[in-house]
Amino acid sequence: MEIYLLRHGIAADAKPGEPDAGRALTPEGKQKLKNVLSRARAAKVVPDLILTSPLRRAVETARIAGEVLGYAGEIVQTPALAPSSAPENVWEEILRRPAGRVLLAGHEPLFGEFLSWMLNSPYLCVNFRKGALARVDAEPTPAHPRGVLQWLITARLAGGK
Numbered sequence: 269m270e271i272y273l274l275r276h277g278i279a280a281d282a283k284p285g286e287p288d289a290g291r292a293l294t295p296e297g298k299q300k301l302k303n304v305l306s307r308a309r310a311a312k313v314v315p316d317l318i319l320t321s322p323l324r325r326a327v328e329t330a331r332i333a334g335e336v337l338g339y340a341g342e343i344v345q346t347p348a349l350a351p352s353s354a355p356e357n358v359w360e361e362i363l364r365r366p367a368g369r370v371l372l373a374g375h376e377p378l379f380g381e382f383l384s385w386m387l388n389s390p391y392l393c394v395n396f397r398k399g400a401l402a403r404v405d406a407e408p409t410p411a412h413p414r415g416v417l418q419w420l421i422t423a424r425l426a427g428g429k
Contacts (some may be wrong), residue, residue, distance in 0.1 A: 269368060269408045270368065273382065273383065273401070274328045275396050275397065275399060276373060277325070278398050279331055287428060292325060295323055302425045305395055307422070307426045308336075308401055309336055315369045317344070318343045319343075319344050319348075319370065320369075321351070322345040322346070326373045326375065329373045330343045330371075333373060349375075350375075355378070359382075379396045379402075383404065386406060386413055388415075396420075400420060400422045
């Protein structure tokens with residue numbers, strides 16, 4: 269199973285009285301995401317399933333990913349990808365929806381924690397920048413997975429600044 273972790277793009281600051289969940293992507297954030305996703309498309313990344321956090325910036329990120337990568341399916345929102353969730357919740361959600369290639373759109377600190385958990389490296393620290401995309405391969409077993417990090421690409425590496 270290929271698991272793609274896509275951290276949401278750069279989002280606008282919350283306005284006074286606006287909830288954090290309502291923050292939208294900025295034009296710069298959208299462009300940097302498109303740069304990263306264009307590189308992924310060139311590497312033949314085509315998800316079978318896209319799961320996203322219900323927060324607006326992640327949903328917008330998932331939609332852009334679907335467009336750029338040619339995804340024709342439904343984008344599924346799940347609280348398992350909310351910023352305060354736990355890696356085990358993410359894994360359970362993935363297992364409930366069998367697919368060979370799953371793209372997750374979400375947040376830090378969850379993605380850094382999930383990556384560390386998947387790689388069985390509890391002290392691993394990852395600078396999971398906004399708009400970054402990582403690929404981890406793992407067997408879809410109900411037990412604690414043993415993932416292998418294949419790559420991680422940031423907006424800067426994809427041609428952004």
